[in-house]
Each structure stands twice: as structure tokens, then as C-alpha cells.
Amino acid sequence: MTALDDLPIRDDLRGQRPYGAPQALVPVALNVNENTHPIPEVVAHDIVASLASAVLTVNRYPDREFTELREALAVYLGHGVTPEQMWAGNGSNEVLQHILQAFGGPGRSLLGFTPTYSMYPLLAAGVGTRWIPATRDAEFELSPETAARQVAEADPDLVFLCSPNNPTGTPLSLETITAVYEASRGMVIVDEAYAEFAPDDEASALTLLEGRPRLIVSRTMSKAFAFAGVRLGYLAADPAVVDALRLVRLPYHLSALTQAAATAALRHADEMLAMVDDIRTQRDRLVVELGRLGYDPKRSGSNFVLFGGVADPHAAFEALFARGILIRDVGIPNHLRVTAGTEAETTSFLEALAAISPA
Numbered sequence: 087m088t089a090l091d092d093l094p095i096r097d098d099l100r101g102q103r104p105y106g107a108p109q110a111l112v113p114v115a116l117n118v119n120e121n122t123h124p125i126p127e128v129v130a131h132d133i134v135a136s137l138a139s140a141v142l143t144v145n146r147y148p149d150r151e152f153t154e155l156r157e158a159l160a161v162y163l164g165h166g167v168t169p170e171q172m173w174a175g176n177g178s179n180e181v182l183q184h185i186l187q188a189f190g191g192p193g194r195s196l197l198g199f200t201p202t203y204s205m206y207p208l209l210a211a212g213v214g215t216r217w218i219p220a221t222r223d224a225e226f227e228l229s230p231e232t233a234a235r236q237v238a239e240a241d242p243d244l245v246f247l248c249s250p251n252n253p254t255g256t257p258l259s260l261e262t263i264t265a266v267y268e269a270s271r272g273m274v275i276v277d278e279a280y281a282e283f284a285p286d287d288e289a290s291a292l293t294l295l296e297g298r299p300r301l302i303v304s305r306t307m308s309k310a311f312a313f314a315g316v317r318l319g320y321l322a323a324d325p326a327v328v329d330a331l332r333l334v335r336l337p338y339h340l341s342a343l344t345q346a347a348a349t350a351a352l353r354h355a356d357e358m359l360a361m362v363d364d365i366r367t368q369r370d371r372l373v374v375e376l377g378r379l380g381y382d383p384k385r386s387g388s389n390f391v392l393f394g395g396v397a398d399p400h401a402a403f404e405a406l407f408a409r410g411i412l413i414r415d416v417g418i419p420n421h422l423r424v425t426a427g428t429e430a431e432t433t434s435f436l437e438a439l440a441a442i443s444p445a
């Protein structure tokens with residue numbers, strides 16, 4: 087049998103491990119921060135109608151510029167963002183990859199504040215970009231001073247700021263974002279994958295785009311928007327940034343069916359986001375109840391909660407899994423992460439955790 091190491095694979099990929107969140111079929115899957123509510127049936131019907139019409143023309147390549155979708159995304163984002171400022175890909179992971187292809191590469195570096203999204207170092211490695219793991223303050227917070235100091239010292243070509251941060255849930259202030267922008271000469275990307283779960287009065291980094299051509303704000307339809315299976319991520323930035331990304335994307339990278347499904351779903355944005363309030367309620371309930379069970383939940387602006395005080399995360403993960411509940415061991419000692427599900431799923435998780443917890 088041929089092993090990976092027998093192949094003439096790139097030296098810098100040897101020994102690396104692929105992204106691998108378990109995909110087990112369990113009654114309660116709270117491990118990858120999806121919106122666990124199915125999409126409304128009326129929306130599903132409208133999406134199917136759009137797909138039915140789009141499929142009649144798939145003998146031709148799709149609109150390379152996904153014009154209609156970019157218009158719909160700009161309207162959805164608001165904040166005066168124009169279609170010329172929009173870009174999209176098959177998930178925001180592809181969008182982040184486009185950014186690294188255009189602005190990273192051999193001899194260049196990407197800085198992120200760990201623990202953070204596990205895909206950042208993998209995406210960097212894929213295009214031969216050096217990953218610089220910077221550190222956070224106590225409780226996984228990130229002050230403007232801590233962030234700007236490390237950016238100034240390392241002088242990276244790109245900085246990825248995850249706001250709120252995955253896997254810790256930590257919200258990020260606009261002050262920290264502007265401090266990082268001012269301390270750097272490279273591209274600053276704010277990954278707002280969970281932005282819709284923030285408090286209603288919290289400002290998005292979209293409000294900082296004007297006059298900052300090195301700033302990029304990325305979003306996804308995978309989380310609050312309940313559309314993970316379709317694979318649609320996007321960003322807003324200066325139109326010149328979008329021109330840079332055109333240089334690296336594959337021709338016609340967004341299929342006609344993806345464009346049709348996403349455009350149809352955006353026509354129903356309110357209905358698609360109808361469960362966000364419920365999810366925030368379950369997230370807040372998780373924080374309260376985890377504290378009552380003697381754990382140490384971190385503050386969260388997202389749809390998941392990281393909690394400390396777990397004596398043996400691996401054993402707890404396995405004990406929950408045996409009860410049909412899948413959560414995430416993110417590799418932080420004594421911590422586990424759980425997604426806020428429906429009220430029933432959240433109850434199942436809390437009851438199972440209470441059952442396996444030391445009294």
C-alpha cells in the first residue's frame with residue numbers, strides 16, 4: 087500500500103494533518119456551529135423554483151462575475167457597501183484562500199491570535215505562507231495594546247482577526263481592529279462568520295471600511311443564515327482588493343446552482359434569520375447553566391460557548407458521544423466547546439453533561 091510519504095508531495099506539507107471535525111450521525115450534533123434549525127419550507131420552495139430555472143441553462147458557464155448575487159449580498163450587508171466591493175466563494179474558507187493566494191505566498195506571513203480558527207494555519211500552509219501564532223490576554227480577550235504590539239513586532243503581510251473569535255466566542259472591539267490596522271502595513275482581515283449573533287447594538291467592522299483600503303470584512307451564509315450545505319461565503323472590501331482576487335480565482339468558481347440558491351435565500355433574509363434570537367437565548371442559557379454546573383463558561387458573542395473547568399475533556403467528549411451528543415474538543419486543556427442548538431438540543435446537552443459531571 088502506498089503511504090502519503092511515498093509520494094513526491096511538497097516538503098512543507100509532509101506530516102500535516104487535514105481539517106477533520108468528526109462528521110458522525112448522532113441525534114444531537116452541536117460540534118461545528120451550524121444553525122441547527124432547518125430552513126423554512128416556504129423559502130425551500132422558492133429556492134427549488136430558482137434552481138429549476140437555473141438548471142435549464144447549465145449547458146453554458148455561469149456568470150463569472152455573479153452580478154445578481156453580489157447585488158443581493160451588498161443589499162443584505164447594508165452600511166453603504168456597493169456590489170463592486172463584494173466578492174464571494176464556495177464558503178468563506180475559499181474567500182480566505184483567495185486572499186492568501188493574492189496577498190500571501192512563499193516568503194510572506196500571516197499572523198493570528200491563538201487560540202483561533204483552526205483553518206487559518208492550514209490555509210496559510212496550503213499556499214506556502216508562514217503562520218505566526220500571536221497570543222491573547224487573560225480569558226482569551228484581545229486588547230488594542232496587546233494586538234498592536236505583536237503586529238508591530240512581527241510585521242506580517244496579513245493579519246486574520248476572528249470577530250467574535252472561534253473557538254473562544256470572544257467579541258473583538260473596533261478599537262482593537264483599528265489599532266491593528268494602524269500597526270500594520272499589510273492586509274487586515276476581520277472574519278465576521280458569527281456577526282449576526284452579536285448584540286443588536288454592536289457595530290460591525292463594515293463601519294470601518296471607508297478610507298481603509300487594506301481592510302477586508304469576511305462573512306458567511308454557513309452559520310446564522312442556516313446555509314452551510316450550499317457553501318457560500320463572501321467579503322466586502324475596497325474594489326481594488328476585489329480586482330486582486332480576480333487574479334487568483336478559478337474561472338467560473340461559483341456554479342450557476344450555487345448562485346441561484348444563494349440569491350433566492352437572500353430574498354428571504356428575514357425568514358432565514360428568524361431563529362437567531364432563539365439561538366442567542368440558548369447561548370445565554372448555556373453560559374448560565376454551565377456556570378451552575380460548576381464549569382467556567384467564557385463570554386460569547388457567537389452561537390457557541392467555550393467552557394473551562396473540564397478535568398478530562400477527552401473523557402467528557404466520549405461520555406457525551408455515548409449519549410448521542412456530539413460537541414467539540416478544540417485542544418485547549420480543560421476546555422470544551424458546544425454550539426447553541428434548538429431549545430430541545432440544548433436541554434439534551436445540559437442534562438447529559440449534568441449526568442456525567444462530578445457532583
Ligand SMILES: *Cc1c(COP(=O)(O)O)cnc(C)c1O
Nearest residue numbers: 177178179203252279306308319
Ligand atoms: C465556520 C467558520 C467560517 C465559515 O466557513 P465556511 O467556509 O463559510 O463554511 C469562517 N470562519 C470561521 C471563524 C468559522 O468558524
